[in-house]
Structures are given as structure tokens and as C-alpha cells.
Amino acid sequence: MSVAEIPETTRAPLASGVSAVGVSRRFGSVHAVEHMDFEAPAGRVTALIGPNGAGKTTLLLMLASLLQPDSGAITVDGLDPAQDSTAVRRRLGWMPDTLGVWESLTAREILVQMARFYRLPKSGIAGRVAELLAMVRLEELADQPARVLSKGQQQRLSLARALVHDPSVLLLDEPAAGLDPGSRVELRTLLRNLAAAGKSVVVSSHVLSELDEIADGAVFVNQGRTVKRQTIEEAAQQGRRYAITALDQAELTAKLTELGLEFRVGTGRRPSVSLMLSHDAGAAALLRDLVTAGIGVVSFGPAGGALEETYMSLETERK
Amino acid sequence: MSMEKTLPGPAQVPGPADGRAAVAGYIGGIRDVVVLEMKQRLRSRGWYIMLGIWLVVIALVTALTWAGWNASMEVRNSMPVPDGTPQPTGPGSAIFEVVLAFVLLFALLVAPALSANAVNGDRAGGTLAILQVTLLTPGQILWGKFCAAWLAAIAFLAASAPFLVFAVLLGGLTPGHVLVSLLMLAVEVAVICGIGVGISALAGRPLFSIVVTYLTVAALVVGSLIAFGLGVQLTQGTVMANQPRYSAAEYGPGTYPGSPEYVCEGPLVEQDVLRTERVAWLLALNPYVVVADAIPYPERQGLQYYYSGGMIENISQGARAALAGPEGTYTCANGQVQPQYLEQATPLWPLGLALQLGLTGLLLWLGWRALRTPAGRLALGTRIA
Numbered sequence: 001m002s003v004a005e006i007p008e009t010t011r012a013p014l015a016s017g018v019s020a021v022g023v024s025r026r027f028g029s030v031h032a033v034e035h036m037d038f039e040a041p042a043g044r045v046t047a048l049i050g051p052n053g054a055g056k057t058t059l060l061l062m063l064a065s066l067l068q069p070d071s072g073a074i075t076v077d078g079l080d081p082a083q084d085s086t087a088v089r090r091r092l093g094w095m096p097d098t099l100g101v102w103e104s105l106t107a108r109e110i111l112v113q114m115a116r117f118y119r120l121p122k123s124g125i126a127g128r129v130a131e132l133l134a135m136v137r138l139e140e141l142a143d144q145p146a147r148v149l150s151k152g153q154q155q156r157l158s159l160a161r162a163l164v165h166d167p168s169v170l171l172l173d174e175p176a177a178g179l180d181p182g183s184r185v186e187l188r189t190l191l192r193n194l195a196a197a198g199k200s201v202v203v204s205s206h207v208l209s210e211l212d213e214i215a216d217g218a219v220f221v222n223q224g225r226t227v228k229r230q231t232i233e234e235a236a237q238q239g240r241r242y243a244i245t246a247l248d249q250a251e252l253t254a255k256l257t258e259l260g261l262e263f264r265v266g267t268g269r270r271p272s273v274s275l276m277l278s279h280d281a282g283a284a285a286l287l288r289d290l291v292t293a294g295i296g297v298v299s300f301g302p303a304g305g306a307l308e309e310t311y312m313s314l315e316t317e318r319k
Numbered sequence: 320m321s322m323e324k325t326l327p328g329p330a331q332v333p334g335p336a337d338g339r340a341a342v343a344g345y346i347g348g349i350r351d352v353v354v355l356e357m358k359q360r361l362r363s364r365g366w367y368i369m370l371g372i373w374l375v376v377i378a379l380v381t382a383l384t385w386a387g388w389n390a391s392m393e394v395r396n397s398m399p400v401p402d403g404t405p406q407p408t409g410p411g412s413a414i415f416e417v418v419l420a421f422v423l424l425f426a427l428l429v430a431p432a433l434s435a436n437a438v439n440g441d442r443a444g445g446t447l448a449i450l451q452v453t454l455l456t457p458g459q460i461l462w463g464k465f466c467a468a469w470l471a472a473i474a475f476l477a478a479s480a481p482f483l484v485f486a487v488l489l490g491g492l493t494p495g496h497v498l499v500s501l502l503m504l505a506v507e508v509a510v511i512c513g514i515g516v517g518i519s520a521l522a523g524r525p526l527f528s529i530v531v532t533y534l535t536v537a538a539l540v541v542g543s544l545i546a547f548g549l550g551v552q553l554t555q556g557t558v559m560a561n562q563p564r565y566s567a568a569e570y571g572p573g574t575y576p577g578s579p580e581y582v583c584e585g586p587l588v589e590q591d592v593l594r595t596e597r598v599a600w601l602l603a604l605n606p607y608v609v610v611a612d613a614i615p616y617p618e619r620q621g622l623q624y625y626y627s628g629g630m631i632e633n634i635s636q637g638a639r640a641a642l643a644g645p646e647g648t649y650t651c652a653n654g655q656v657q658p659q660y661l662e663q664a665t666p667l668w669p670l671g672l673a674l675q676l677g678l679t680g681l682l683l684w685l686g687w688r689a690l691r692t693p694a695g696r697l698a699l700g701t702r703i704a
Contacts, residue, residue: 062693
């Protein structure tokens with residue numbers, strides 16, 4: 001069934017993103033995902049964050065229409081993957097966490113095959129593939145067998161593979177794993193551009209500081225459940241931990257005690273203290289106070305990303 | 320991006336009204352999978368090594384059979400030949416049969432290796448889900464994998480074709496024999512490839528599915544004979560028969576074929592027999608029986624009738640006699656003169672082929688169910704990606 005034939009009543013507004021409501025999935029006696037809610041609206045990058053074994057990959061497999069949830073509903077641009085798998089798959093790009101490549105094929109051949117599997121018009125395939133190879137900087141290696149590519153290069157090829165049919169929903173499972181810093185910056189730019197073009201981008205990752213720069217919002221999951229949902233602004237407003245180092249540690253701690261602030265002494269190599277500050281204005285005020293008090297502040301900055309803060313607070317709550 | 324205008328949703332998926340385009344689209348998907356598979360196979364060195372070993376072994380078998388025949392002919396020619404004893408026309412038939420038997424043996428051994436990790440090998444490598452998430456249907460993936468495995472196996476048969484042709488050129492056989500036997504070999508290989516692909520879609524691990532496929536081949540080749548042998552013991556029955564009276568000309572030359580050399584007379588008496596027709600289907604499962612029974616015998620008249628027809632003919636006639644049962648083979652059953660050797664005309668191979676194809680179809684269907692997405696139940700210990 002082509003898009004045009006879907007009855008008007010069931011047709012979703014184009015590019016409404018991907019959502020899961022109350023989905024559960026178990027494997028035997030293991031409850032991988034239990035009543036999880038997830039939403040990734042179009043035009044935004046949504047981070048899926050959680051510790052190992054939290055159910056991130058299982059959720060992504062269900063969103064990618066590969067796995068049937070035991071209960072709950074999944075929609076991709078308003079369509080049900082179980083009912084309308086062809087229409088859903090046209091809209092879905094999925095990059096798995098396992099690096100499966102056809103090793104004896106070249107990067108170009110792999111992308112051409114994928115384009116054919118998505119039934120793209122034959123005349124456009126060569127151009128589209130060249131475009132993707134340029135996008136992920138694999139042009140020079142395009143005609144080498146995929147087995148000679150490094151892990152990061154295979155990762156980029158895998159990303160190009162997920163993009164070949166220009167999907168409106170992009171599901172990326174650990175896309176930054178194995179990428180060098182330069183490639184990470186490129187990935188960040190690419191994902192921001194895709195979101196700006198109106199696509200719904202879902203990124204699961206452990207590299208939390210990275211996600212601060214990419215994601216518009218985050219969904220935290222743990223033990224198969226949705227633990228928390230917040231936008232990056234909310235994450236920033238909840239306060240974050242700042243690390244301060246000074247020439248004289250004792251002087252600094254004395255001043256902080258005097259100001260009545262709760263702090264902890266850092267465990268890092270260099271003597272430092274860290275403390276929670278609720279908003280940026282407070283941080284600016286504290287820094288001013290410290291400097292005017294004549295304390296030789298060497299560094300003053302966020303100890304970690306905003307999302308990392310949430311993640312760590314959830315971790316401590318769990319304990 | 321230039322593609323944005325045509326995507327998503329290129330109007331390539333045909334509507335129900337356009338059935339022919341739907342079939343073309345379906346076959347196009349299968350062809351794309353075959354192309355992917357063949358590219359990988361043709362670039363693996365192991366495949367060429369196997370093909371090379373295959374060629375050498377078949378060549379050796381052919382050469383040894385030919386040498387053996389020539390040696391035995393020299394011995395025979397050095398002895399006086401009594402008048403009227405037919406002489407074989409040439410080594411063609413024997414070489415053909417030995418080569419055919421070996422080609423079938425090796426084909427049965429190679430086909431599981433080519434097919435039984437087709438699906439779960441990809442699953443283990445993480446590339447199966449990549450296919451499943453595209454617009455390919457489970458059927459297209461499965462048929463594509465099957466066709467690729469079959470094409471690879473057919474390459475092995477093609478490599479052995481020159482030796483079968485060589486056997487025909489040495490005399491005694493027609494090109495039709497080569498054609499029919501190659502066709503039947505291709506069908507048998509397809510059966511094994513289908514079984515292998517089906518099992519590989521069902522089993523979690525490649526090693527397990529390859530072993531199970533080899534065991535299935537063993538069950539078809541050896542197990543069918545054992546089952547028939549044991550099953551026959553359970554088919555004790557009776558048939559009404561009277562007594563044959565042999566005419567004097569029984570042993571003289573010139574009476575074969577066709578002319579009855581005895582008449583049936585006397586009262587019908589109940590005789591204990593084995594009703595082999597009840598278990599003949601077990602025999603029919605055997606690939607050797609199917610191939611041998613499907614190949615027509617060389618025409619022989621007069622004196623040549625006595626000359627042993629060779630392995631293929633014996634297998635075929637034995638199987639057909641089992642299918643006919645005592646009603647058709649027991650002397651004077653129901654007071655009828657029974658047809659002689661070479662006159663059991665009801666073939667067994669269509670039954671055997673139907674049973675084999677049924678088994679293959681069942682396994683492929685189960686494999687198809689296992690490939691459907693979104694996946695419901697997963698086999699224990701497997702990951703979808």
C-alpha cells in the first residue's frame with residue numbers, strides 16, 4: 001500500500017515523530033522493557049539514556065518494527081508498525097549497536113544494495129550513494145571491501161546505511177561509539193541538521209556530555225522503565241554541580257563555609273571542591289564573591305553535563 | 320538533498336489492481352537478495368577451493384572407473400566367448416552410473432554446507448536485521464537465500480557435467496540421460512538446499528543447523544533404507560495365488576521380452592507375503608531412488624536383455640517392485656501371469672519427490688514464520704540484532 005492509498009482517517013500528520021505508550025516486552029522470564037513510555041517528536045533530537053541492560057536496545061528494536069511489544073502501542077509518524085510495516089519502514093532509518101556489515105562488499109556496493117532493498121528509483125541510486133559517501137567522508141574508501149574499514153569508519157558507513165532512503169525517523173543505537181573526536185563533531189552537526197530538516201532523531205548513548213550538545217530532550221530509562229523525561233532546558237534549570245579549584249584550598253573552603261554553602265571536597269588528582277548551584281546567575285554571583293574576597297580562583301566551571309547530572313542523581317536515588 | 324522530492328514513499332509499491340507489477344516487484348526483491356548473496360559467495364576463497372576439490376575428485380573417480388573397466392575388458396577378451404552371450408556395448412553405462420552416484424553423493428554433502436547457515440549466519444553477523452528492517456518481506460529474504468544457495472550448488476553440478484557427457488560419448492547412452500540426470504540432480508540439490516535454508520532460519524546457531532541438515536540428509540539416504548527394511552517386517556500379509564506351470568522353452572533364447580514363459584493354473588491358495596507397497600514410500604524418500612527411478616533405461620532388445628542393466632536400473636526396478644507389492648510381483652498372484660523384470664512401469668519417483676518437496680516446503684514455511692517482523696516469540700538464546 002502506498003502512502004496515497006492510506007485512508008485519510010488513519011493517515012497521520014506527516015512526520016509526527018515516533019512514540020511508544022506503555023510498551024512491555026519480555027524474553028522468557030526477563031522483563032526487558034516494562035510499561036515504558038517514550039516520545040521523540042519530529043524536528044528534535046531525543047536522547048535515550050540509561051545504564052547497560054536498561055532496555056534501551058530492546059525499546060529501539062520495537063520502535064524499529066523488528067520486535068513486537070507484548071503490550072502497549074507504538075506509532076511511527078502515526079502509523080502502527082504491525083499493521084503498516086511497509087509504510088513505517090519507508091519512514092524509519094535504524095542504525096544498530098552491533099556492527100553488521102557485509103564484509104566482502106565495498107562501502108559503495110553496500111549502500112547501493114540498501115537503496116535497492118528500499119526500492120528507490122534506479123536512476124537516482126548512484127547519485128544518492130555518492131552523496132551519502134561524501135556526507136560520512138568515506139569517498140576515498142568507497143571501493144574498498146568493508147572489512148578493511150576501521151570500527152569508526154564502519155560506524156559511519158552504518159549511519160549512511162540508515163540514511164539511504166532519507167527516513168523521517170532516525171533511530172541510532174550508540175552512534176558515537178568508536179568515533180574519533182572529529183567524527184563526533186561531524187555526527188553532532190549532521191544530527192542537528194537532520195532535526196532542523198524536520199526529522200525525528202533518537203540517539204541512545206552513554207557519552208552524556210556529548211548528548212548535552214546534540215539533544216533537545218532526554219528520556220531516562222532504567223530496569224526496563226521510563227524513569228524521567230526532561231528537555232535540555234529543564235535539565236539545565238534543575239541546577240548542576242560546579243567544580244572550583246583555587247590556589248589555596250583551605251582559603252576557598254573557609255570562604256564557602258562562611259557563605260553557608262554545602263560543598264564536597266573533590267576526589268580528583270588536583271585539590272578541588274564541588275557544589276550544587278541551582279542556576280547560572282547563582283554561579284556568576286558566587287564567582288564574583290570569591291574573587292572579590294581575594295581568593296585565587298584557578299578554575300570555576302560545570303563539573304559535568306546537565307544530562308549527566310540528572311543521570312547521576314537518578315543513580316543515587318536508585319541506591 | 321536531491322532525493323527529498325521522491326521520498327518518502329516512492330510510488331513503487333503496486334496496488335492490488337496491478338498484480339503483474341506486484342509479482343515483478345516481489346521477484347525484484349528476491350533478485351536483489353540473490354545478488355547480495357552471490358557477491359559474497361563469489362568473493363570467498365573457500366568456495367573456489369571447494370569447487371576445485373570437487374573437480375579433482377570427480378575427475379579421479381571418472382578416470383579410475385574407466386581404467387577399471389578397461390582392465391576388466393582385457394581379462395574378458397582374453398577368454399573364449401561362447402556363442403550367443405551378449406557383449407556390453409562400452410564402458411559408457413558403467414562410468415555414467417559411478418560418476419552419477421558420486422556426483423549425487425558429493426552434492427548431498429556440499430548442499431548443506433552451502434545452505435544451512437544462510438539465515439542464522441547472517442543473524443550471528445548482525446546483518447539479518449539490516450535486511451529485515453528494509454522493505455524486503457520475510458518471503459523475499461528466504462527465497463533469495465534459497466536461490467543463492469541453489470545457484471552455488473548448481474555450479475558444482477555444472478562442473479561435473481563434462482564427466483557425465485564424457486561417459487555418454489564413450490557409448491551406450493543418449494544425451495537425454497545426461498539431461499534427465501542433471502535435471503534430477505538439480506532438483507535433489509534444491510530439496511537439500513531448501514531443507515538447509517529452512518532449518519537455518521529456525522535454529523539459533525549455524526553449527527547446530529548445519530549438523531541438523533547433515534543428519535536430515537543422512538536420514539534421507541541411509542535412514543530411509545533402514546526404515547524400509549524394518550518397516551517391511553511389519554507388513555506381513557497374504558495374497559491369493561495359484562501355481563505356475565513353466566513351458567519348456569523357458570530357458571531358451573529368444574523368448575524375452577514379453578512372452579509369458581509360464582501359465583497359471585490350479586486353485587487359488589492363500590500365500591504369506593510381505594506387502595511392501597505399504598512401506599514403499601519410505602524407500603521413495605531416498606534421493607538415490609528418486610534419481611535412479613527418474614532416469615530412463617537404455618533400450619535393449621533380444622540377447623542384450625540378459626546383460627545386467629547396471630545399478631541405476633536395478634535400484635529403479637527394485638523400488639518399483641516394492642511399490643507394486645505382491646499383487647504385482649508374486650508369481651501367479653490372483654491367478655495372473657505377472658510382468659517380468661523391466662516391466663514394472665509404475666514409477667516411484669513422483670511419490671518420493673512429492674514427499675521430499677513436502678518436507679522442504681514445511682521447513683521453509685516454518686522458517687518464513689520465524690523471519691516475520693515485528694517478531695513475536697524468539698528462539699531461546701537468540702537476539703534479533
